[in-house]
Amino acid sequence: xxxxxESGGGVVQPGRSLGLSCSASGFSFNDYAMHWVRQAPGKGxxxxxxxxxxxxxxxxxxxxxxxxxxxxxxxxxILYLQMNSLTADDTALYYCVxxxxxxxCHWADAFEIWGRGTMVTVS
Amino acid sequence: xxxLTQPPSASGSLGQSVTISCSGTSSDVxxxxxxxxxxxxxxxxxxxxxxxxxxxxxGVPERFSGSKSGNTASLTVSGLQAxxxxxxxxxxxxxxxxxVFGTGTKVSVL
Numbered sequence: 001x002x003x004x005x006e007s008g009g010g011v012v013q014p015g016r017s018l019g020l021s022c023s024a025s026g027f028s029f030n031d032y033a034m035h036w037v038r039q040a041p042g043k044g045x046x047x048x049x050x051x052x053x054x055x056x057x058x059x060x061x062x063x064x065x066x067x068x069x070x071x072x073x074x075x076x077x078i079l080y081l082q083m084n085s086l087t088a089d090d091t092a093l094y095y096c097v098x099x100x101x102x103x104x105c106h107w108a109d110a111f112e113i114w115g116r117g118t119m120v121t122v123s
Numbered sequence: 124x125x126x127l128t129q130p131p132s133a134s135g136s137l138g139q140s141v142t143i144s145c146s147g148t149s150s151d152v153x154x155x156x157x158x159x160x161x162x163x164x165x166x167x168x169x170x171x172x173x174x175x176x177x178x179x180x181x182g183v184p185e186r187f188s189g190s191k192s193g194n195t196a197s198l199t200v201s202g203l204q205a206x207x208x209x210x211x212x213x214x215x216x217x218x219x220x221x222x223v224f225g226t227g228t229k230v231s232v233l
Contacts, residue, residue, distance in 0.1 A: 035222070037169075044126070044227040045161070045169065045212050050220065059220040062124050100159075100174050108222045110159035110174035111214070117168065 002026035002113050004096045009118030014087055020118055022079040022096030030074035033057070033099045033107045036081050038092035039117075048094070049081065052107050063089070086122045093117040127152065127213055127225035134231040135203045143228045145196040145213030151223055153194035157216035160189055160198045164209040173198060200230070208232045 008020040022034070036048040049060045049070040058070060069082040079096055099105070100112035128146040135141035145152065145160075152158055160173035171180055173189040176196065186201045196215070200207050213225035 037224075044210075045163075045214075045224040047214075047222040047224060050222065052220075057220045061221075095168070100171065100180070102175060102178075106157060106216070107220055108216045109157050110171055111161070111169075112171050112174070112180065114168050114170075 002098075004098060004113055004115035006094060006096050006115045006118035009094065009120045011121045011123060012086055014122055016086055017082070017084045018086060018120060020081040020083070020094055020096075020120070022081075022115060024077040024079065024096075024098070027098070027113075029072075029077040030054075032101060032105070034070075034072060034079045035097045035099070035108070035111065036070060036079075037095045037097050037111065037114075038090075038120075039095070040089075040092040043092075046092075050108060051079070053105075057107050083120070086120075088122050091120060091122045093119050124217065124221060124223055127215060127223055129211075129213060129225040129228045131226070132229045132231065134233055135200075136233045137203055137205065139203050140199060140201045141203060141230060142197055142199045143211055143213075143230070145198070145215075145225045147194050147196070147215055147223070149194055151194075151215040151217040152191065152196050154218060155216045156191070158189070158191055158196045159214045160187075160196075161212045161214065162207075162209050163212065164206075169212065203232050205232050
């Protein structure tokens with residue numbers, strides 16, 4: 001069974017850093033682009049960052065560019081998100097997501113597999 | 124990277140149809156067929172229900188359908204059922220390896 005399990009969330013003071021992890025199982029991790037999506041309490045979905053296969057096409061939403069870094073360890077099947085200079089606006093449930101792989105396995109065809117999320121509170 | 128525009132709410136009676144619009148630009152929805160839709164029931168995680176404009180993942184009922192015209196995509200839920208009451212989000216590849224979600228629509232079943 002395909003699973004994504006996030007960890008690393010918690011309460012952090014403004015200006016500090018926090019690292020999230022996402023452990024993948026049940027599929028060939030290195031064959032898929034992976035992303036982070038967040039949802040602030042009572043708000044909508046916001047794409048945060050994406051990383052393609054072979055660690056290419058590493059991109060970020062404008063709201064986190066320069067502060068967040070996405071990375072992956074294909075040998076261990078883990079996706080990471082390093083978050084620096086956190087502000088109250090970064091308070092959200094952070095989801096690790098795997099893309100849907102259609103005919104061409106596009107970097108962002110659609111987000112097919114979602115973890116349960118890990119909550120980050122900046123306060 | 125502006126969010127795609129969706130109506131805040133939509134509603135329909137049991138058995139009727141409801142259509143949700145998702146308005147983007149020529150840089151995202153209008154340029155790519157990588158438009159997707161997500162259903163998020165209250166307190167639950169998002170679920171992919173439409174990908175590549177009009178394709179349904181395995182297990183998603185046929186009453187969910189998607190389409191696109193120009194810069195606007197649409198999701199239609201036919202034969203509304205009580206369990207369809209949820210928040211719905213569109214999403215689109217935005218070019219240059221970016222992705223954008225819609226603002227979200229709360230669907231109520233009357």
